[in-house]
Amino acid sequence: MSGPEPNLPTELNLKGSKILLVDDDRLNIRILTGILSTQGVTVAAAASGEAGIEEYARFRPDLVLLDVMMPGINGFEACRRLKQIHGEACAPVIFITAKNESDDIVDGLEAGGVDYLPKPFHPKEALARIRIHLQNRRFLEYQKSLVEQLSLANAAKNRFLGMAAHDLRNPLASVRGLAEFLRDGTVGALAPDQLDLVNHIHDASQSMLTLVNELLDLAVIESGKLRLEPVEASLGQLAAKSVGLAGMYAAKKGTTLVFTDNANPDRTMLDVDKIRQVIDNLLSNAVKFSPPNSTIRIHTQLSPGGVAVWVRDTGPGIPDGERHKLFKDFGQTSVKPTAGERSTGLGLAICKNIIEAHHGSISADNEPDGGCTFKITLPFAQ
Amino acid sequence: MNFTGKILLVDDEAHIRKFVGLVLKSFCYPTIVEAGDGLAALEAFGREKPDLVLLDVNMPNLDGLQTLARLRQLDPEVNVVMLTSLTNRQTVEECVRLGALGYIRKDTPREEISAQLQRIIQEFLDADAAPETGATPP
Numbered sequence: 001m002s003g004p005e006p007n008l009p010t011e012l013n014l015k016g017s018k019i020l021l022v023d024d025d026r027l028n029i030r031i032l033t034g035i036l037s038t039q040g041v042t043v044a045a046a047a048s049g050e051a052g053i054e055e056y057a058r059f060r061p062d063l064v065l066l067d068v069m070m071p072g073i074n075g076f077e078a079c080r081r082l083k084q085i086h087g088e089a090c091a092p093v094i095f096i097t098a099k100n101e102s103d104d105i106v107d108g109l110e111a112g113g114v115d116y117l118p119k120p121f122h123p124k125e126a127l128a129r130i131r132i133h134l135q136n137r138r139f140l141e142y143q144k145s146l147v148e149q150l151s152l153a154n155a156a157k158n159r160f161l162g163m164a165a166h167d168l169r170n171p172l173a174s175v176r177g178l179a180e181f182l183r184d185g186t187v188g189a190l191a192p193d194q195l196d197l198v199n200h201i202h203d204a205s206q207s208m209l210t211l212v213n214e215l216l217d218l219a220v221i222e223s224g225k226l227r228l229e230p231v232e233a234s235l236g237q238l239a240a241k242s243v244g245l246a247g248m249y250a251a252k253k254g255t256t257l258v259f260t261d262n263a264n265p266d267r268t269m270l271d272v273d274k275i276r277q278v279i280d281n282l283l284s285n286a287v288k289f290s291p292p293n294s295t296i297r298i299h300t301q302l303s304p305g306g307v308a309v310w311v312r313d314t315g316p317g318i319p320d321g322e323r324h325k326l327f328k329d330f331g332q333t334s335v336k337p338t339a340g341e342r343s344t345g346l347g348l349a350i351c352k353n354i355i356e357a358h359h360g361s362i363s364a365d366n367e368p369d370g371g372c373t374f375k376i377t378l379p380f381a382q
Numbered sequence: 383m384n385f386t387g388k389i390l391l392v393d394d395e396a397h398i399r400k401f402v403g404l405v406l407k408s409f410c411y412p413t414i415v416e417a418g419d420g421l422a423a424l425e426a427f428g429r430e431k432p433d434l435v436l437l438d439v440n441m442p443n444l445d446g447l448q449t450l451a452r453l454r455q456l457d458p459e460v461n462v463v464m465l466t467s468l469t470n471r472q473t474v475e476e477c478v479r480l481g482a483l484g485y486i487r488k489d490t491p492r493e494e495i496s497a498q499l500q501r502i503i504q505e506f507l508d509a510d511a512a513p514e515t516g517a518t519p520p
Contacts, residue, residue, distance in 0.1 A: 170467050173489040174397035180492050181404050209489075 014127070015040035017134055020061035022052030022078065023096060024070045028119070032065060035123045036130075049078030056082060056091075063134055064093045065117065068104060076104075076111040083112040092133045158223040165216035172212060175205040214346040217277075218329060221353045228271040228357055232381055235307045236264035236300040238272065239279055243298055246283040253339055254293035257283070263300035266307040269381040270358055278351045278362075282311040282374045285347065288337040289315035290371070306360070308377040317366035326364055327352040351376075385410040385503050387433035392416075392423040392449070393465060394441045398488055402436060402465070405496050410503060420444025424452055427460075434506060435462045436486070439473055447473070450480050463502055 019041050023029050029045045036043050044059040046052040050072050056064065064082070068075035079093045095108040095116040105116050114133050117126050179202035181187060183195065190198060220226055243259040250257050286296045294314040301308050316335050318326060325331035332345035348362075355362045360378040367373055389412045393399050399416045406412055415430045417423040421443045427435065435453065439446035446464060453460045464477045464485040474485050483505075486498050 166467070169489045170395060170398060174395070174401045177401045177492045177495075178397065178404070181401075181408075186404060186408065 013040075014131060014134065016042070017063065018042045018044070018059060018061045019130070020052065020056055020059055020064045020091075021045045022047075022049065022055075022064065022070075022075070023067035024048060025067065028067065028096065028121075031121055032126070035121065035126055039127065049073035049075065049081075052078055053081055053085070056086075061091050062137065063091050063130060065096055065130075066093050066113070067096045068108065076107055076113075079108070079111045079113055092137055094129065094133060155223065158219045161215055161219035162223070165212045165219065168212045169209065169216070172205050172209045176202060176209060179205060211344050214344050214350060217350045218346055221350065226353060226357055228274065230269040230271050230358075232267055233270055233272055233275075234264060234266050235268050235270065235275070235309060235378055236261040236266050238270075238276055239298060239300055239309050242276060242279040242283055246280065246287065249284070250287045250296070253287060255287050255290060256295045258295055258297050260297075260299040263302045263307045266300070266302060267381050268307055268378050270378060271354075274354045275358070275378075278354050278376060279309065279311075281347045281351050282309075282376070286311050286313035286315070286374075288339075288341045288343065289313055289335055291315075291338050303377060306377050306379045308375055310373055310375050312367065312371055312373040314371040317370065317372045318364060323364075327362070383410040383500060383503060383507075385412060385507060387506075388413045388415060388430060390415050390417060390423065390426055390430060390432035390435045392418075392420070392426075392436065392441070392446075393438040393488075394418050395438075398438070398465070402488070402495070402499075405492060405499060409496065409500055420446070420449035420452075423449050424456070427453060427456065433461065434503070435460060436465055437462050437482075438465045439477075440467075447476055447480060450477060450482060454481050461506060 014036075019036055021029050021032050021043060022045070023032075024047050026047075029047075033043050033045070044055055044061065046055040048070055049066075052064070052066065064079075066075045066079060070078075073081070075095055079095075082093065083090050090112075092114040093112060095105075095113045096119060097104060097108070097116050098119050108116060114136075115129055117129060179198050182190065182198045183202060240259060240261060243257050247257050283296070283298070290296060290313045296314070297310075297312045299310050301310070315338070319334055322333040325333050327348050329349045330345040331349065332343060337343055352362050355376055355378070358378055360376060362374070362376045364372055364374045389406060391399050391402055391406075391414055393402070396418070399418075403414050403416070406414065415426055415432060417426045419441050423435070423437065424444070426432075437446050437449060437453075441449070444452070450462055450464070453462060458481075460481075462482045464474070464482050465488050466473065466485050467487065467489050477485060484502065486495060486502075488495070
């Protein structure tokens, strides 16, 4: 990150602050200047509202002390104009009022003032009030610069993540693909030890590719660049395709996928790749977290206003008190995959974002007789 | 698949050329010519007269889109399929507008890349076998 770190404003020191005094009473100006200069405050003065507004633009004060009753425009009007001209960046305005003008205080606050100083002045009270408002302003500025720096840092992180992930994908895909050719004996048969090594290379590149893809998805989502390319399609048919593919790796674990399509033919507007990704993710989670040799049930159903897919696993379910982690970035629960599979804790966060971008919903519920059911619902095509 | 034509494989990354080459050889019998950038691709195209060009999008010297445009100038009938990583819709649309037959994502699993290549080569064979020789719309 470029730029200096903002320092937390802790000191209540008034030294170096700039305060503009606007009062037609020269004596008041002199008294206030006396009080303020003991604290090292730089003071500028103006004798009317109009002159004060002009002086503000030149002096750029940190705070304005503004008399109410003046020839020409009064203090309230001067305050309104200052706020109008300088907007949110305008320095805080404290009104100077006589004791008997206390009814006017409300008007003053409505005009944009933050406080009032009653005449005659008590130096300690005056300084205390001024200090508080300068301090508030510094906190506000600090907060603003902090938010600005944080959002810049976050954008830089997302750009970096996106670039890194993007440049890692192709080489990783090649490592995986070339390992597959070796494994399949395309370039000659391998001895069992060699095959074992190649399998490790393949699995490592596969899990890294998954991680990189998820990081990339997250970076895209976080940077607000998730763009859907919706076409009219059938959620039931997509689910059927995903189930077909997932069946292959499920079989390695002895897991059976049972699919019932009660919705077909449904027509929904969806981004085919992204929704496939969501269904694939739910299916791979279900396989991952269910014990070997279990049965995972998937079914689709039309519901009022939309179409839904249910994926029911036979895993341990969502532990009590961990539900809030489920759809969060890196929000892994204490449940572990049952055959040493990897999990990044990003998949469901990505799913949630994709489904919500489709104006759909995703939820998860434990079943009374064990396991957990994930449900996604998408609205019908408009 | 009974395809024995010549394929020009253009990518600046050697491992991609190796990988895509192996995928191709796993289902047909092409002669594969490789090029590592756009300029080398143009040179190889003139020399080898390939039946099909597989063309990377992001390359040094001359990128995929520029190379595609030049290839089309050399031979308006040239068969080009783009090799992309993440699909960028604009890039893909631009490729199709410039006359590419389609695109293949290099970062998808081998089976998918293989299936896509088989489809493209099948279409190519079909078009060759068809009595009328016209452009086949995608």
